[in-house]
Amino acid sequence: MDFLRNLLSRTLGLGREKPEKVLDELTLDGVSRFMQSEKCRNVVCIVGAGISTSAGIPDFRSPGTGLYANLQSYNLPYPEAIFEINYFKQHPEPFFALARELYPGQFKPTVCHYFIRLLKEKGLLLRCYTQNIDTLERVAGLDQEDLVEAHGTFFTSHCLGSSCKKQYTLDWMKEKIFSTVTPKCDKCQSLVKPDIVFFGESLPPRFFTLMQSDFQKVDLLIIMGTSLQVQPFASLVSRVPTNTPRLLINKEKTGQSDPFMSLMGLSTGMDFDSEKAYRDVAWLGECDEGCTALADLLGWKNELEELVKKEHSAIDAKSGQAGEAGASPSPPRAGATASLSTPPAKPGSSTQKESDAGSKAE
Ligand SMILES: [Zn+2]
Numbered sequence: 123m124d125f126l127r128n129l130l131s132r133t134l135g136l137g138r139e140k141p142e143k144v145l146d147e148l149t150l151d152g153v154s155r156f157m158q159s160e161k162c163r164n165v166v167c168i169v170g171a172g173i174s175t176s177a178g179i180p181d182f183r184s185p186g187t188g189l190y191a192n193l194q195s196y197n198l199p200y201p202e203a204i205f206e207i208n209y210f211k212q213h214p215e216p217f218f219a220l221a222r223e224l225y226p227g228q229f230k231p232t233v234c235h236y237f238i239r240l241l242k243e244k245g246l247l248l249r250c251y252t253q254n255i256d257t258l259e260r261v262a263g264l265d266q267e268d269l270v271e272a273h274g275t276f277f278t279s280h281c282l283g284s285s286c287k288k289q290y291t292l293d294w295m296k297e298k299i300f301s302t303v304t305p306k307c308d309k310c311q312s313l314v315k316p317d318i319v320f321f322g323e324s325l326p327p328r329f330f331t332l333m334q335s336d337f338q339k340v341d342l343l344i345i346m347g348t349s350l351q352v353q354p355f356a357s358l359v360s361r362v363p364t365n366t367p368r369l370l371i372n373k374e375k376t377g378q379s380d381p382f383m384s385l386m387g388l389s390t391g392m393d394f395d396s397e398k399a400y401r402d403v404a405w406l407g408e409c410d411e412g413c414t415a416l417a418d419l420l421g422w423k424n425e426l427e428e429l430v431k432k433e434h435s436a437i438d439a440k441s442g443q444a445g446e447a448g449a450s451p452s453p454p455r456a457g458a459t460a461s462l463s464t465p466p467a468k469p470g471s472s473t474q475k476e477s478d479a480g481s482k483a484e
Contacts, residue, residue, distance in 0.1 A: 172347020283312030
């Protein structure tokens with residue numbers, strides 16, 4: 123066992139006896155002091171559905187959202203078929219009917235999204251890895267270069283014709299969705315699909331290429347609004363260097379060690395509470411509040427509030443104009459219980475090829 127541990131320690135950087143403690147204290151204050159030091163230059167954010175819930179885009183995988191229960195009218199062979207690429211190619215109508223039902227009334231990013239934008243403006247953001255397909259990171263002012271949209275995005279769509287692949291915009295797709303016409307390519311008449319990752323499709327190549335370089339130079343990892351249940355996204359937390367602090371802002375603790383790996387003395391998962399804890403900090407609560415608290419400690423609180431106010435009124439002004447022109451979709455219906463904030467993943471699908479240690483089993 124010792125041999126194995128030493129080998130893994132040397133080759134993977136796992137289970138080192140005395141990792142350097144970078145944070146002076148395992149609290150949000152400790153993180154904020156580190157962020158203001160010279161040592162913190164590259165921050166990577168990992169975000170999930172929890173950062174969009176306050177924008178009215180709930181995580182449909184949460185218990186009680188009732189998405190699958192609402193699917194009966196679509197005559198699916200089984201509920202998950204609606205997100206399977208092969209089923210979609212034969213029967214696209216249920217997916218688009220669902221997209222119409224759940225389409226957000228407006229795209230208004232949250233405080234948390236704008237906090238990530240501030241990280242960018244301060245020159246600290248190396249990358250934001252998102253599981254969300256709601257495009258709110260882009261709306262908040264992050265560029266494509268700042269983002270890895272691991273589960274794809276509704277922002278663009280592509281023709282499925284193998285020799286065509288023409289790209290379409292969100293506005294084009296929105297118009298098709300609301301006109302109840304199944305989106306067909308105007309060049310070759312093939313089906314057009316939003317660029318979200320369905321079951322049976324691989325994650326974007328960008329995810330795998332940038333992951334290699336980003337996670338070698340990250341100084342601070344901030345994980346927000348994700349229960350880290352979906353692979354390979356969940357394994358990202360164990361890819362950072364052994365000394366890199368990890369801050370979790372989430373409703374509950376997650377990403378803790380796999381019991382089997384801990385037994386072997388390998389600390390790949392998050393460790394907030396044990397006597398060996400040296401770099402992981404959990405701030406439990408709503409993402410917006412966590413970001414506001416951190417911004418406050420960093421002396422950015424006013425700036426963040428001003429940014430949110432300014433951007434939200436710009437969006438309101440724009441949607442007000444669109445509303446007068448009759449072009450905006452209906453506001454979110456009270457009955458809409460779930461939304462497409464993240465595509466699903468399930469065991470055995472191609473979005474789960476990797477199963478690194480440190481991730482929690484479903
Ligand atoms: Zn085409």
